[in-house]
Amino acid sequence: MAKIGIFYGSTSGTTEEIAEKIHEELGEDVCDLYNMEEDFDDVDYLLKYDYLLLGCSTWGAGEFQNDWRDPLFDMECEQPDLSGKTIALFGPGDCTGHGKHFVGALGILHDVLKSLGATIVGAVSTEDYSFEQSTAIRNGKFVGLPLDNVNESDKTDQRIADWLELLKTDFPVLAS
Ligand SMILES: Cc1cc2nc3c(=O)[nH]c(=O)nc-3n(C[C@H](O)[C@H](O)[C@H](O)COP(=O)(O)O)c2cc1C
Structure with a gap:
């Protein structure tokens, strides 16, 4: 079954x-992990996969990670x-210190990828976030999974687990 490509950009880790947690949770048979800084030269890397999990933190004021x-x-x-790509987005931010621009990077990635025909899945309710x-x-939900390891690191593991469960609907390899 089609493998998932996990690609991420991270400034402070x-x-x-x-x-790495998601990769470990899903296992090497199910997904490959790419650090955009070290393992990525070309958009073709992304295009090899029909199923993608893309991770991006937010910097500046609602900007994507470099x-x-x-x-x-x-x-x-x-x-x-x-078109034909199924993509889910995740990314950490800071809901207190940067609460006016919380996880804005996810919105930017969403709009670019969607404009190119991708199906974006894994939207998350705003209810659990301040x-x-x-x-x-978009449509009252976060376009992906926001995490906040600055203020709510205790919630991260459960948020990831709930999200991966949700993705089973759209990622066949996760349901098998
Ligand atoms: C200078 C600076 C600007 C930031 N801007 C934002 C922001 O606009 N929105 C947000 O949600 N988080 C913001 N953050 C918080 C980071 O996204 C957060 O620390 C994240 O965990 C960093 O992830 P990384 O180490 O993978 O890059 C900012 C942090 C710093 C230090």
Whole structure:
């Protein structure tokens, strides 16, 4: 069954820790793990997979983590056809210190990937989160899985477990 590609960008190691946790949880037979900084040269790496989990933290004021800059730019220039790709997004932020721009990066990735035809799955209810504003909300839900290891690290494991359970509907390899 089709393997999942997990790609992540991480500045201070939090998204990396989360991506490694997901990779470990799912197992090597089910998914491959790529650090965008070290293991990624070209958008073709992403295109090899029909099922993707993409991790990106938020920096600046609602901006995406730096390792996503070139891939997003290349995708906007090259306009690869992502129809047929099923993508779920995850990323840490800080709902207190940066509560006006909470996990904004997820919204940016969502809009670029969706505009290229990808099916974005794994939307999460805002109910369990306290924040002022977020540009990562569409139709009343976060477009992916927000995590906050600055203020709520105790919730991270359960949030990941619940999310992976939710993804079983759209990722056949997780249901088998
Ligand atoms: C200078 C700075 C700016 C940040 N901006 C945001 C932001 O706009 N929104 C947010 O939710 N989190 C923001 N954060 C929090 C980071 O996203 C959070 O610490 C995250 O865990 C970092 O993940 P990484 O180490 O994988 O890059 C910011 C943190 C710093 C230090």
